[in-house]
Amino acid sequence: MRIIRLVLGKLILFLNWAFTPKSIARDPLAQATIDEQTGSLTLYQYEACPFCVKVRRTMKRQALNIETRDVKRSEKAREELLAGGGNLKVPCLRIKDSEQKSRWMYESGEIIDYLEGRFAAG
Numbered sequence: 847m848r849i850i851r852l853v854l855g856k857l858i859l860f861l862n863w864a865f866t867p868k869s870i871a872r873d874p875l876a877q878a879t880i881d882e883q884t885g886s887l888t889l890y891q892y893e894a895c896p897f898c899v900k901v902r903r904t905m906k907r908q909a910l911n912i913e914t915r916d917v918k919r920s921e922k923a924r925e926e927l928l929a930g931g932g933n934l935k936v937p938c939l940r941i942k943d944s945e946q947k948s949r950w951m952y953e954s955g956e957i958i959d960y961l962e963g964r965f966a967a968g
Contacts, residue, residue, distance in 0.1 A: 855894030862899050869909040877909065880965055886942040887912045889957075890927045893919075897954040898937045904958045908965050912939075 931950035
């Protein structure tokens, strides 16, 4: 089973690399504003998780510079996710509000809807 997961993970990463979506182009001022807003977001993820890849592709398509933390490779990220979100489940988007309170969003579809709704071009 471990070998199958390894092969599938590498295949997912290769296909993601081969078919990387294009980022939208914004004027520099609009992109700077969005970059400032995305500073309050963090995506907790596994590199080869298909649901995480789906969220990262949306981030790429929308030109969103959101910090990512790999829970599988970082003990600190794993601890943050468990302490804050309560589950060791990925993808998980941490959203900090203006008062530095965090909201944790776990479902890839919900995360994508949130990102597309908040940062839609045009």
